[in-house]
Amino acid sequence: MTISRGEDEPAKRSVSGCRIIVSEDDDAVRERFVHLIAEWDGGEVVAECATLLETMAAIRTHEIDLLITDLNLPDGNGIEAIGALRALQPAAEAMVISVLADDRTVLDSIEAGASGYLLKDADPVDLVDAINDLMAGRSPISSRIARVLVKRLAERAERSATGEDTPKMTPREMDILWGIAKGFTSDEMASSLGISRQTVPVHIRNIYRKLQVSNRSEAVFEATRQGIIRL
Missing domain, CATH: 1.10.10.10 (Winged helix-like DNA-binding domain superfamily/Winged helix DNA-binding domain)
Structure with missing residues (x-):
């Protein structure tokens, strides 16, 4: 499933020569993603990372177009890498591929700057199609993630209607x-x-x-x- 990001989002960009960081601690999964990208003539992997520390270093070292990241990394959460990417390379995109689908994790990922969110335990991820969709200005997301976002929008609309949309601070x-x-x-x-x-x-x-x-x-x-x- 893909969602259009609307007219106020960045213009569509070519995926030709798309520079990608892959952050995934499972060696087999990471190697599969890297292999799929290597066989595709639209992009290249500039860094393969198994930890948050390696990912942060790669973001600081390489100018990229896309970060593909898991969330459960051995030394931290991929959301931190997404936030760092947004701060250091605001034109770059981020896509989560994870087993996590709880509301808080999904929303934190999106709010940190992820434009796509796919689940590992859903249908097999067509990685190249997902990258093409994302770089074309759409947001590839799994159906379970779409339900989380729809729920959030409904809750926000309800709060706005009742005048309760202002966040409560402790x-x-x-x-x-x-x-x-x-x-x-x-x-x-x-x-x-x-x-x-x-x-x-x-x-x-x-x-x-x-x-x-x-x-x-x-x-x-x-x-x-x-x-x-x-x-």
Whole structure:
């Protein structure tokens, strides 16, 4: 299944010479993906990665058009790689191929910047067709993932209709949000609030998720626009 991304999305791009990073810890699956791409004249694999660390290094090293990533990596979550790709190479695309289909994981992946989401345990993945669809401006997704997104849109519409669409922040998240707005570092916020340095990024990620943003500037803008904080 594919979904059009609409007129406000980037223009369709040629898949000729598509530069791809494959991030997958299962050797057999990774080798199969690499082999399929190698037999296709539309793209090339510039890096094969089995860990999040390798994937992050490849994103920093190679200019690419597409990241294909699993989520359950031995040393972290592929969502972190998607977020890094969005920050470092915003023109590049990301596609998840995973066994995970729970609502939170799907939504976090999409919000991080994934434009496609396929399930390993569904029908056999036609990788080349999926890449062609994605690079042509569509979003290849499995039917179970489509249901998650439809459910999310329905919930959002219901909240908007009842005036309950503004995200609810916890008191601690509000403290962190004000710290972000004032330009404090994570260390400064931890010190002033008397909390662990390691907990600050957790609160920041929750704030980003609730506001559906990916950086501090966007968080402040959205929080101000929605009336959560007033500067």
